[in-house]
Amino acid sequence: MDVLFSLFSSLPLAQLELDFTIISADIPYIVSGVLTNLAFTLVSALFGFIWGTVLAIFKISAIKPLQWFADFYTSIFRGTPLILQITIIYFATPQLLNYPIPSFLAGVIAFSLNSAAYSSETIRGGIMGVDKGQREAAQTLGVKYMPMMMDIVLPQAFKNILPALVNESIALLKDSALVSVIGVEELMRRGQIVAQREFIYFEPLLVVGVVFYLMVIGFTWFARRFEKRMRFSD
């Protein structure tokens, strides 16, 4: 114990005297940026999930071109950095389509497309994990493909992959900090703005970190409860 203590006290920790008073007036500004991150995450998770489900169904379909498309799509979005995708969509869209895309929209599009690529693999695994007998039972009852997927296969698949989908959403939530590079004033960007104005970095960024952490913890707790409720039929 004494050894440890002397080790610490010998470190030059003088700079660690945190002073939040300088930024106290800015804290509400920084923290309220979280709403932007949440909006990003919710919208992107929703579209990413829907598009990811469609891609997953393409991947398991008997129609080869659909399989090829979905596999190629996934390889592109998993094979390049997310930050590159965000900036390309933001800067290339005005050039290609002559449409000055709002940064929020560019961010949501990039996130949804990217998230769909990842979750399509998870969802594909979930669908394949549903017992083949379920599909056979539906077929012998004369049920069509779409209702069979929507009412029987997908609900079971989603239930099994819920923890993986929660993981994906947490990654999305944290990655939402990346849209700061295209100027969206979310949590991270606001922290940087205050930091650059006041010439202190640790305090505002610490605030940003704490807010992210609390959001993830809260989200995890919420997801656990949801998962428990989903287990009602076990």
Next chain:
Amino acid sequence: MIKVEQLSKSFGPLEVLNGITTDIDKGQVVAIIGPSGCGKSTFLRCLNLLERPTKGKIYLDEVDLTDSRTDIRKARQNIGMVFQHFNLFPNMTVMENVIYAPIKVKDMTKGNAQELGYSLLSRVGLEEKADIYPSRLSGGQKQRVAIARSLAMQPQVMLFDEPTSALDPEMVKEVLDVIQSLSETGITMAIVTHEMGFAREVADRIIFLDSGRIAEDAPPDIFFSTPKSERACQFLEKVL
């Protein structure tokens, strides 16, 4: 009712069925028996095209099921199937399992479907389980629900694929009793089973398969007392 002509099925190089030709008449109850690996489940699964035959034709009431122009989904509505592992939908209650297909496939109203559901569940003795999930049922109860679910589509033919093979011994009887009572209603049935006593009692006819061929086809009293083929003699010696 069902007419099978020169039916063959191969899985890659493995030939499972080898030129099966037979008829099943309306109202007939046929038990399909044979040593494991003889192709009896594959034969049954070919009858509703869960397995696509490699060769041959299957007719249901003059409709050629193997014809690519036949709407197989429509044809399947007339062919109920009960599986070894029940295959109930775990995300639906017992009642939802039973009424799902009538509502989705036959556009029945929920009220009518539920009425039908209750009458079928009481027929298999499970009307008080209507609102619980399948995970809380015993194996025998699950299989009885699966039978009710199949009957809800009011099929002309029922296929049973080893309906009691996954059950604990003490639950076999309750399922067999339901199938037996069903056989008395005049519905056409094909049953793959290992329960020889049951086959003898309930079937009008025994089809004995060996290596993908029909080795023997006879009424149960004749088949069990004086089997003709040597393979059937050996088989019966082991199982009786």
